[in-house]
Amino acid sequence: MLKLNKNDITLSQSATDKFEAIKSIAHSLTDKGLVEHGYVEGMLNRENQNSTFLGNGIAIPHGTTDTRSMVKTTGVAVHHFPQGVDWGDGNTVFVAIGIAAKSDEHLGILKQLTKVLGADGVEERLRNAKNEDEIIALLHGDVQLEADFDASLIQLMFPASDMLQMSAVAGGLLKNTGCADNEFVADLVTKQPTHLGNGLWLIGSDKHVTRTGVSFVSTANDCEYEGQKVRALVAFAACNNAHQSILKTLSNIVFNNEHGKLLDASVEQILALFKGEEVTAASSEEGNTAVFKIKNSHGLHARPGAMLVAEAKKFESTIRVANLDGDGKAVNAKSLMKVIALGVKHGHQLQFTAEGPDAPQALESIGNAIASGLGEG
Structure with a gap:
């Protein structure tokens, strides 16, 4: 550190x-x-x-x-x-x-x-x-510039039967990740949520918040609030302006009547959407995923990392990579920052997923580049 x-x-x-x-x-x-x-x-x-x-x-x-x-x-x-x-x-x-x-x-x-x-x-x-x-x-990292939002703040298809349960779960997720405390949850469930259309709702509180964060909860049940359908709830815990980019994303979704992008999305798609990354459809095709072991003795430092990103950028397909020996979360393989942040060391295994017209060729080329040492022989 x-x-x-x-x-x-x-x-x-x-x-x-x-x-x-x-x-x-x-x-x-x-x-x-x-x-x-x-x-x-x-x-x-x-x-x-x-x-x-x-x-x-x-x-x-x-x-x-x-x-x-x-x-x-x-x-x-x-x-x-x-x-x-x-x-x-x-x-x-x-x-x-x-x-x-x-x-x-x-x-x-x-x-x-x-x-x-x-x-x-x-x-x-x-x-x-x-x-x-x-x-x-x-x-x-003491200055928060982005709202906390990861897979631990998403709960899909929770068996909620009313808005009170939805609010409590959304608040609980934010409490459990350290964004707020019990008093925040108690305040959140008293708030009047705002309907954004098509069953998507918004709620938030700034009481007893230590870090700005966002949670997303969808329900598996038929649920209504004040006569309007409830499918999902976005909750904010705010103590600064770090959530503005996610609010902007929500505004664009509502303005363009694209609620389905969020309501029908997987956890990974929701994360990509709120983080401003390209959202790809889930694919059932075989052959679009490959795992390669890094042979570079000093891991993916800046130079081999840049070589890997350059290789990925040669292809039209969306390419994501996860460090199977790290946290396992997939990131954009065409972003040097994202790739280096994986903390890849010698011997770590990287899983690549490619979606697009040249996906098989992309994976083959990336595999060859890794096998050749990414510029380090």
Whole structure:
């Protein structure tokens, strides 16, 4: 786990290009005693091999496997560029995190960073950060930018017979995941829900909420509330504005009369819909799933991760990947942030699912790329 302090961060930096920025970051790593002087060459070589731009105004420059022996102690140097640095390919970086790591220690750092930095609004917050504490809070994930919403907050086909039961279950899910407490649930069940049409309802409370979260409950029974059909309930626990993107998604569904996208969806489809990812129909075709073992000795760090994502992007099909040796949750295989956040180490098995006209070819090509070492031989 990455734990930053103020000494790790250098504010108000400027650079004419990414290579000047990398040299400055390497100097900080050296001054901190984390690496030997020649480590900068590895960082520059690494950048020439593949861009270390991660997304959302963030870059993670680091050395190659050849220079890993020059790392004395695992650590980071964070440079803040409020005016931005051109990182190539139209990408601008406002925060560059130089990483020095032995073995695969950096995978934990990358996994933490990608989960934090994948949220909408991070880029603007980092760019406008005024002090070290703001940057530390953002990189540690202490600033909530997205509402909590995962499979544990979804309950499909619950045998509820009335709205009170639906509200209690939705509130209980939010309580059980730490978003709120018992008093929140007690308040939620007294609220008047809003009908969004076609049996979809909305309810929420801001009482005794510690983290903003969303839950979704559908019922297996014929159920009505004030003469209107009840099929599903979306519940919000709100203590900030982190739920705005999900509210926008709901608004679009209602405006376009596309309630079925949500009411008839699987857990994975609901997650993708609320997270703004592409929603794919469940497929019964055989041959659209494959499992491959990662042979890279240091796992899927940034370079092989980028190679894997580049391979997936060659195909029209929607491709998702899950780390069977991790949490098993499938993510978009065409997103570098999502792939790195899987925390894939040597020997881990990845399950790929492809849906589309070139799905079999995509899986075969990805398998060949993994077998060839994803650019690492």
